[in-house]
Amino acid sequence: MKARSLRITEATQGRLRRLNLYTALPPILLAAYVVVAVDVHAWWHALVLVPGVLAALVAFERWTANDIGRVALPCLVVAAAVWPLGVLVVGSPNAYWGVTSVASLAIPRMPRHQYVAAGALVAFVAGIGATRLLVESGVSGGLGAFQLLAGADDVLMKFVLIPTGVTLLVIVLSFVGERFYDIVQELEASREREAELAVIRERVRFAGDLHDIQGHTLHVVKLKTALAQKLVHSDPDRAADELREINDLVGDTIKQTKELAYAQRRLNLSAELENAKNLFEAAGIRVRITRESEPEAGVSEMLGQVLRETTTNILRHAQATQVRVTLTASGITIVNDGAARHGPPELRGLSALRQRLVADGGDLAVTLAAGEFTTAAAFPAGGAR
Structure with missing residues (x-):
């Protein structure tokens, strides 16, 4: 640092x-x-x-x-x-x-x-x-x-x-x-310290979500496992039911963990816009948000994920002084200055999101020109498949 x-x-x-x-x-x-x-x-x-x-x-x-x-x-x-x-x-x-x-x-x-x-x-x-x-x-x-x-x-x-x-x-x-x-x-x-703190706060939030998902599950699994051990000889049918519940609970937890890891949990786009604005301002970056129209319900969550990932990337990789966010009915465009002259960094999170957008019928493009880094996500008319 x-x-x-x-x-x-x-x-x-x-x-x-x-x-x-x-x-x-x-x-x-x-x-x-x-x-x-x-x-x-x-x-x-x-x-x-x-x-x-x-x-x-x-x-x-x-x-x-x-x-x-x-x-x-x-x-x-x-x-x-x-x-x-x-x-x-x-x-x-x-x-x-x-x-x-x-x-x-x-x-x-x-x-x-x-x-x-x-x-x-x-x-x-x-x-x-x-x-x-x-x-x-x-x-x-x-x-x-x-x-x-x-x-x-x-x-x-x-x-x-x-x-x-x-x-x-x-x-x-x-x-x-x-x-x-x-x-x-x-x-x-x-x-710079404010930007690092903003990233740390985002990581803490992610860790809190992960704890909420897995902490409760592990505690319940521990109790049900102990109960199944006591019932395995005295009441085998009841023990089998407990083990099935443990299996279902673990499977559901794995699914939620995957959703969290790939930012697939449901997001509120308006909340993400406000959160991004607060993070940028805390880091001393001027931000201008233009909402030309509200996105369709089918694409709102995905656009929120793009905004969240891009916000983290700007705070971590750019030397930005200003950010412009433009929201339309079918897409979002985020433009920031202070981009690295030697080319954009490797952005694994956006690469994973692009695969998901393409699978849903959309597209995600990142470009670097004149010191500005542009992230643009868009869906065709009619929204995501």
């Missing part, structure tokens, strides 16, 4: 990160373009700034694939080298963008010392930005004190305060985003 929960939560996180790739990549590309277009004033400036932009884009793409750890260090080294070169050589106040982007993706995923690393990032951005004052003071050596002070204020704003403030904001938002993914993981694990 642990392995399956981990697989499901990773799949959910993967979907969220891919969503981030589709929604956040355009503005990130725009920001990268602005960094290069605004600060490049000579062809060789691009040689300095573009590596930082590429490192940020590579790190972001790997982050969406949940693989940031493999590229974090090389991307961070490249982006961190671009910032001082941008400050001291190119005079680019936006060259911090690469190192801030890479670090904001990598630091929240660190196993420990996350806040120390975040503080070091902010200090690095601020400290490197402040070195621009050395360059400006050398260039402005001939200016007056007032002009020099005004120039220093402008440098502090563009190279220190704005980069540091943006870096701090981005790293805080990154920590918040990672906590969001943690919450999603916890909710997904909780949903």
Whole structure:
């Protein structure tokens, strides 16, 4: 169960990160373009700034694939080298963008010392930005004190305060985003536990039915066997009657047990619909039931068995987020998403039900398409034979 929960939560996180790739990549590309277009004033400036932009884009793409750890260090080294070169050589106040982007993706995923690393990032951005004052003071050596002070204020704003403030904001938002993914993981694990509990409750219900059938019978058989043993010599005819009753009782129990094992006991389709709805909702799965018309009496019980078996299969084998149930006069269709990409699992229960439906003149089809698993049972007009 642990392995399956981990697989499901990773799949959910993967979907969220891919969503981030589709929604956040355009503005990130725009920001990268602005960094290069605004600060490049000579062809060789691009040689300095573009590596930082590429490192940020590579790190972001790997982050969406949940693989940031493999590229974090090389991307961070490249982006961190671009910032001082941008400050001291190119005079680019936006060259911090690469190192801030890479670090904001990598630091929240660190196993420990996350806040120390975040503080070091902010200090690095601020400290490197402040070195621009050395360059400006050398260039402005001939200016007056007032002009020099005004120039220093402008440098502090563009190279220190704005980069540091943006870096701090981005790293805080990154920590918040990672906590969001943690919450999603916890909710997904909780949903999986609910689904497992739903299956366990179904098994307990089955065990209770089996106990009701066999428990009483075995108790009666024990009493009648003891009575027949006492009567076998004193009253052989009475003992023979008891043995015949035991034989009939055992035969009836075998029949009921077979009916239970193959879901052949009489079912109430409306009750099964309500039970399926409750089980899906308990597992965090959205469910929509459409009753176009009521099925004929001859097929209602069989459709209830199909619904019960399919409900169990969805809870056990799928990573469903929504289920659609459509009921017609002669059939039922259950569609769920979250189907396994490698193909549908082996569903022995549905295979046995299909044989019964075919024998009664109906059909049961299961299909997998576009990540959705469809179970459709139908009888021809006129119902089951």
